[in-house]
Amino acid sequence: MNRSAEYKFCPVCGTPFIKRRLISHEPERLVCPSCDFILYLDPKLVACTIARTKNGIVLQQRNKSPKRGYWVLPGGFVDRGETLEQAAIREFYEETGLHTRIDSLIGTYSYPGQANIIIVFNSRITGGILRPCHESMSVAEFAVNRIPWDDLAFDTTKNALQTYVKKF
Numbered sequence: 691m692n693r694s695a696e697y698k699f700c701p702v703c704g705t706p707f708i709k710r711r712l713i714s715h716e717p718e719r720l721v722c723p724s725c726d727f728i729l730y731l732d733p734k735l736v737a738c739t740i741a742r743t744k745n746g747i748v749l750q751q752r753n754k755s756p757k758r759g760y761w762v763l764p765g766g767f768v769d770r771g772e773t774l775e776q777a778a779i780r781e782f783y784e785e786t787g788l789h790t791r792i793d794s795l796i797g798t799y800s801y802p803g804q805a806n807i808i809i810v811f812n813s814r815i816t817g818g819i820l821r822p823c824h825e826s827m828s829v830a831e832f833a834v835n836r837i838p839w840d841d842l843a844f845d846t847t848k849n850a851l852q853t854y855v856k857k858f
């Protein structure tokens with residue numbers, strides 16, 4: 691998807707954008723012909739967590755497309771001004787009801803043409819009560835030998851869990 695097609699107007703002064711290639715080897719940018727504002731379509735950071743209760747690894751079941759009904763790591767977008775670690779802890783709590791403390795980094799995941807860059811942490815659960823949030827169909831705990839490999843939503847989910855299972 692060409693995300694730049696979604697933005698038509700300069701957010702500073704409201705003038706319609708024009709597309710212009712500013713540097714020969716870089717993509718076309720959305721440029722405001724009135725105030726010279728340039729909209730850079732930066733990546734979006736996503737912080738995810740792998741954490742295990744005594745029953746298993748906590749995964750949530752997506753309630754929206756794409757991949758509705760498939761399983762993902764609890765996580766979400768990092769807010770500007772928030773650290774990656776704060777975002778991972780906040781999102782995990784919002785989506786599962788469980789508090790965590792980060793132990794280590796599992797990996798970082800980025801893909802050509804994709805807006806999202808995903809950071810996955812290995813964390814330990816420090817409290818709370820497991821419950822799904824409104825954004826998921828359910829949350830569940832999976833023993834390492836019961837991970838639903840064929841029903842994981844994304845490459846990152848699979849790759850991070852494979853790394854986790856090998857290392858921990």
Ligand SMILES: [Zn+2]
Nearest residue numbers: 700703722725
């Ligand atoms: Zn402008």
